Amino acid sequence: MNVQRSPFARKLSTFIDLSEPELSVLASLHGRRKTYRAGTGMVHQGQPDQQAYVLAEGWAFSYRLLPGGSRQIVDFQIPGDFLGLRSIMFRSAGQGVEPVTRVQASQVGASNLKDVFERNPRLGSAVLWAASRDDAMVVEHLVGVGRRNAVERTAHLLLELGARLTLVGLGTKAGYDCPLSQYLLADALGLSAVHVNRVLRDLREENLVTFRNGRVDLTNFNGLVALANFDRDYLDHEGPATQKAH
Amino acid sequence: MNVQRSPFARKLSTFIDLSEPELSVLASLHGRRKTYRAGTGMVHQGQPDQQAYVLAEGWAFSYRLLPGGSRQIVDFQIPGDFLGLRSIMFRSAGQGVEPVTRVQASQVGASNLKDVFERNPRLGSAVLWAASRDDAMVVEHLVGVGRRNAVERTAHLLLELGARLTLVGLGTKAGYDCPLSQYLLADALGLSAVHVNRVLRDLREENLVTFRNGRVDLTNFNGLVALANFDRDYLDHEGPATQKAH
DNA sequence: CGGTTCATTGAAGCTCATCAAACCCCGTGG
């Protein structure tokens, strides 16, 4: 482990055990670090952008815009997450990505990445793995929006964010810092911002969670888990059926 | 093209140009063909099942069950589609899969598939590609359930199914055979079956689509596309940024 | 045939969106 671990490597190593040579390959992959301010798009919907990033600092979200002007947020990204992986694989980015806060992201060149996949199949399958986890997340959001009511859905999202942040050391069972506005929550949950506000009030009055001033306090973690029927299985898998390189 | 094309090969060749040797490798991959009757689960939610299939005939659907007893259908599978790809990658299947009609599926052994990925990176990346397309589909469903009303959403699903069936020669702009019940549609759309029925009646009375007796007639294709804001870009990409093997 | 599954329609009511208005916090500039 004496090779310096980038966020990218840290991410992939949660899926497979990386050998030293593989870590070196990953280290060589990194383009420069870029900073984005909130409000500036990183990837625009429909624009081909052969760039992927790994989020080093800050929050972002990926979304799709509808012709009517409404927006569906597909997922939030927190430090350690991939960003724009889909826009490498597809010629055109079906989704836009925008920072929530000031964001630092390491670029990973597309052509680079392609070569690595072909020369270094194990890394390729680790990426497939990671993409698969993101996919599981989207499925979970689909389930929530399709079959959970507003309160369950909101509770579930707050728990998911908490669990993910805890994985990278940015949260605990007690709570976490959360820079999302109620408008962003609404667009992720398929609700109106007004209704999100009322739901949050209800959750607060039931002493389950308090979300205020950029801070989520999980005042009754177990109660919230029960309410949301939260099951973290879709977050932490046991890893792919791939052996460590010898 | 003198190598016999399996559904698997046919599917992958929509993403990359397959060389003769690659086609042979794919041909060698096939386990036996299995038949499933409607009503019997193929993959059960939560059960690890290191099997993937390619649908050769019939329809199936992948779903998630909620503790309350409700069900969210994540996607429908039609001939040529992957099935249970996720259950190979993850130790546990987050989703169940069930046939809609009698189904014929070619098994693809997990260990086999892993080897192929590692020895044959181009095929691996084609699979990643295919998985990515499925992902785009799930995102589209999320957008629909989150931000489209019942009529738009239903119209959109009917158009998506039509487009996908047309790709594999099972449909035209005029219509297609569709074995789905209104209950299945409801669980895919995040609606009640009763409301799906009313929506279908509205669409019929507006002379846009008629869905009756297992047949979808697109009586006003363009009108329906306009209503649903249907954009097929997420279905047919230009293919991955991978060159043909020489 | 009686049983089951699916489609269809009506009636009642709940969940959520929409519109509107006020408020708060905070930064900016006169």
Added chain:
DNA sequence: CCACGGGGTTTGATGAGCTTCAATGAACCG
């Protein structure tokens, strides 16, 4: 220093869009 403005939050009032319950009919099947 205070007025102004803007983004976010909060609350009320109203009603649309859906769900739920209930009942009936059509098609199929052992």
